[in-house]
Amino acid sequence: MGYLINMAKTPARDCQPCTGCCDGWLQIEVEGRPVYPGKPCHHSTGKGCDAYATRPVDPCQQFICGWRMDHSPLPEWMKPNNAKVIVLFDQSQWRGMPVDVAVPVGRRIPPRALQWLMQFAQTQQRALIYSEQKVENGQFTKQQSAMAYGPPEFQQEVVARLQNGLPPY
Numbered sequence: 600m601g602y603l604i605n606m607a608k609t610p611a612r613d614c615q616p617c618t619g620c621c622d623g624w625l626q627i628e629v630e631g632r633p634v635y636p637g638k639p640c641h642h643s644t645g646k647g648c649d650a651y652a653t654r655p656v657d658p659c660q661q662f663i664c665g666w667r668m669d670h671s672p673l674p675e676w677m678k679p680n681n682a683k684v685i686v687l688f689d690q691s692q693w694r695g696m697p698v699d700v701a702v703p704v705g706r707r708i709p710p711r712a713l714q715w716l717m718q719f720a721q722t723q724q725r726a727l728i729y730s731e732q733k734v735e736n737g738q739f740t741k742q743q744s745a746m747a748y749g750p751p752e753f754q755q756e757v758v759a760r761l762q763n764g765l766p767p768y
């Protein structure tokens with residue numbers, strides 16, 4: 600899935616000590632090295648980046664998550680290292696409705712954060728795709744299962760897309 604398309608503008612919030620997007624939950628490549636669940640970036644200290652000043656433009660400097668973006672609707676407690684979810688707004692549109700994507704920091708999005716996101720989608724007339732990391736033999740795989748929240752037709756379309764081997768959006 601094309602997660603890393605949010606462009607940095609003027610971040611009002613600081614990342615540290617979050618390293619959610621550095622630790623493989625979005626599956627990126629940094630300096631030619633793959634970063635995936637269970638395989639954090641080689642520069643991630645777990646509380647920051649040991650090469651922050653020289654971090655690559657792509658993906659590091661270009662990326663900003665939904666919590667950190669300017670005018671984020673996400674409350675303070677939804678910081679990814681705390682809420683265990685990375686939110687990416689406006690990743691697609693469905694019948695004119697914005698579609699947001701939520702990826703767990705860990706195996707699955709905790710109930711409090713997921714409930715917040717569902718309520719937000721409902722009250723703001725948005726659609727939501729959220730995922731869960733698949734685990735095999737106690738190890739994270741590179742696979743996720745995706746679920747949809749929003750109008751019933753949207754949910755049915757996402758299920759049909761997934762059944763046909765297509766990405767959810």
Ligand code: SF4
Pocket residue numbers: 613614615617618619620621662663664665666667679680685
């Ligand atoms: S997930 Fe968001 S807050 Fe956390 S390090 Fe990445 S951009 Fe910063």
Ligand code: SF4
Pocket residue numbers: 620621629640641642643644647648649650651654655659
């Ligand atoms: S280089 Fe730094 S900012 Fe970029 S993914 Fe690695 S730890 Fe994160």
